[in-house]
Amino acid sequence: MKTLTRTFSRTFQDRNLGFITQACTRQTTSRVGFLLLDNFSLPCFSQALDVLVTANLISPGAIRVQTFSHDHTEVMSDLGIPIRPDTPLTEVRLSELDLMVICGGLRVARTLPHWLTLLLKKLSKLPVALGGLWNGAWYLGAAGLLDGYRCAIHPEQRTALAERTPYATVSHDSLVLDRDRITSATPKGAFEMMIGWLSCGASRQLADAVLDTLDGNQSKPRRTHKPQQPTLSKALREVIALMEANLEEPLTPAQLSRVVNLSHRQIQRLFKEQLDTTPQKYYFQLRITEARRLIQNSDASIFEVSIACGFVSCTHFSRSYSAFFGHPPSREVRYEL
Incomplete structure (x- = not known):
């Protein structure tokens, strides 16, 4: 019997990027x-x-991370938690980097020691992008490596950096990606900065997958690097929230209409205009996507997952799963718990 093949709508193609394989990156x-x-x-x-x-985790081997300190000894963080770097500062290893990020902080001394000046200038002559966290831009600017660039720095040192580096543009944004200089001023900016770098420095698809995996609110627009994602109306967000809260016992169209005080036709119009799909397709794809998430990230049985996601028949669930993902749920990868 011919296997049925089904495709996700654009919204769920993005959401299922969280489960791409290494072959796709x-x-x-x-x-x-x-x-x-x-x-x-x-x-x-x-x-x-x-x-x-x-x-x-999504694409094993895609990124190699190395941590450094001045003399390869333990470094104390601002929270009093020490971190031991894993790699000594050697020219051979530095030349292999794609990005070096200077990790600053509120209580980091605002001086540029000679060793750091030499290191940064050496890096600037290599095909290595330079980044800064919190006030990391201060050290790049003090070394003369931000002239002609935009940058982000914590507000505490924004004015000081602007005076120190008159040929740089010190932004009020929490992150700035300007060619081979990437800087951020806050923890949230650091997260978005690395998503942006990952998109350009590794793989756009992998960056999307990471964002969709780590971002708990996947129905909101992606301001970081998905400007094409539409802004959903309040009414549509309410309908989607109801669907997400009722996976085990899916609501009927009449029940959805009654709760949000909209007609079935109005709801259909919202989905068509804003997501280019139907409520029924969206709801079904939401359930099958959540089913995959549960299989990969829990020890629940296939039967338990099917019930939790509103499938009354295991056979129907297995066929639907295979149609979307190309293999039955029993062959899905399970991450170690």
């Missing part, structure tokens, strides 16, 4: 280094690192 490895300064911002570092670690 670029096979070369991108190398990112983090230079940790004393009292560096651990929240900024963690947000940036989370993006890269997740990228490797």
Whole structure:
């Protein structure tokens, strides 16, 4: 019997990027280094690192992360948690990097030691992008490496950097990606900065997958790098929220209409105009997407997953799953818990 093949609408194609395979992404490895300064911002570092670690979970080997300190000794973060770097600062390894990020922080000394000046100028002559977290832009600017660039820095040091580097444009934005200089001023900016870099420096598809995996609110527009995503109306967001809250026992069209006080035809028009699909297709794709998420990230049985996602027949669930993903749920990859 011929296997039925089904495709996701644009909205769910994006959402299911969280489960792409390594074969779908670029096979070369991108190398990112983090230079940790004393009292560096651990929240900024963690947000940036989370993006890269997740990228490797989705596509093993896509990113190689290395951490450095001045003398390869333990560095104390701003939260009092020490971090031990894994790589010594050697010219051979530095030349292999695609990006070096200077990790600053509120209490990092605002001086540019001679060793850091030499290091940054050496890096600027290599095909290596330079980045800064929190006030990391200060050190790039003090070394003369931000002339002609836009940059982001924490508000505490914004004025000081503008005076120190008159040929740089110090932005009020929380992150700035300007050619081979990428800087952020906040933990949230660090997260978005690395998503943006991943999109350009590794794979746009992989960046989308990481964002969709880490972002819990997947129905909101992607301001970071998906400007084409439409802004959903309040009424449509309410309908979608109802669907997401009722997967095990899906609501009927009449029930949806009654709760949001809209006619079935009005709801259909909202989905067509804003998502180019029907409510029925959206609801079904939402359930099958959540089913895959549960299989991959829990120890629930296939039967339990099918019930939790509103499928009364295991056979129907298996056929639908195969139609969308090309294999039955029993062959889905399960991540270690």
